[in-house]
Amino acid sequence: MNNTAWREKFLLNEDLNFLLTNRIPRVAATRFMGWYSRIRSPVLTRLSIAVWRLFTDLDLSEAREQRFDSLHACFTRELKPGLRPFDADPATVCSPSDAIVGACGPIDGTDVLQAKGSPYPLRELLRSDAIAQRMQGGRYTTLRLTSAMYHRFHAPHALAVDRVTYISGDTWNVNPIALKRVQRLFCKNERAVIECRLSGLGNAPLILVPVAAVLVASIRLHWLNVLLHLRWPGPNVIPCAAAMSKGEEMGWFEHGSTIIVLTPPGLDLAPGIQSGVRIKAGQALLRQRTDGATASLGHTD
Incomplete structure (x- = not known):
């Protein structure tokens, strides 16, 4: 089973998804992620991004930078210039x-x-x-x-x-x-x-x-x-x-x-x-x- 099919099967299991994302110490997990995401380690970041991709359709091809020294830098990434033009119509x-x-x-x-x-x-x-x-x-x-x-x-x-x-x-x-x-x-x-x-x-x-x-x-x-x-x-x-x-x-x-x-x-x-x-x-x-x-x-x- 490829990653996409595995991901879809996981997401379709609503009970498991709800359990793993909500029946945890949510605030504690959130504070931990805030700390973990700021660890400056290119090796750890690459491993974390690889795991992240198992569960999502993460695509970094539009990112301004292609290498990140922390997950925080990847989460808050800028895009290459000009990729999100805003409709200029004032209406x-x-x-x-x-x-x-x-x-x-x-x-x-x-x-x-x-x-x-x-x-x-x-x-x-x-x-x-x-x-x-x-x-x-x-x-x-x-x-x-x-x-x-x-x-x-x-x-x-x-x-x-x-x-x-x-x-x-x-x-x-x-x-x-x-x-x-x-x-x-x-x-x-x-x-x-x-x-x-x-x-x-x-x-x-x-x-x-x-x-x-x-x-x-x-x-x-x-x-x-x-x-x-x-x-x-x-x-x-x-x-x-x-x-x-x-x-x-x-x-x-x-x-x-x-x-x-x-x-x-x-x-x-x-x-x-x-x-x-x-x-x-x-x-x-x-x-x-x-x-x-x-x-x-x-x-x-």
Whole structure:
């Protein structure tokens, strides 16, 4: 049995997958990975990458560097220049990262979906009734980064960051198996709520919620002079004043995880975007409507 077939057989065994990725001391395993990934040893790194490839479709051909002295350097690798061009259309909000599109849909009530038949309260994810109310009538899109993907994420549009709320929490796996079994999983895990305004779309609100997961040791946001991780208790609310151009790098995860994108009314999914589709950073994720609905863009009350 070749590696691909073995990997598929393993992933199909949901009970085993769930047991091995969730019924372990998740926080302890995550802290261990944070320590282990920073060991500077080219030999150990090559061995670790070889094991990693047994379980994933890791492809390093796009990486700017081809040799790594630690797993951390491989996890957070840069790509060769020009490989993720961002759609320049100002009416387009791009994907901030490479990802698989998960649950997505309109925000027309108090709950949204993490998987089919598994809702969670938006206000609980954001820890804010006010922000949840502000995004009513808009759209949520869940982007899942697998461990083998490019882990850096970028500004999906020209924007200004006003505030980051860091929420410490658990580190459940965020793969589809766990999303079906663990209720309100995104509301349990460590995450950051990034409040933005879309500079080219009337300062309409945009919320990005990077959600950490098992073995994700930290979330790096470049405009903050701090590494957000499980050992950092706060302060939880961090005022910001950061302007970013479309495609500018915002930060990275140190393993696979999820970004939840909350967008205002007047934006619809771009053609071809639906649950299960693989997408790359810079690809059109949502487009501004060309009908009268665009009038709602820019409303921030």
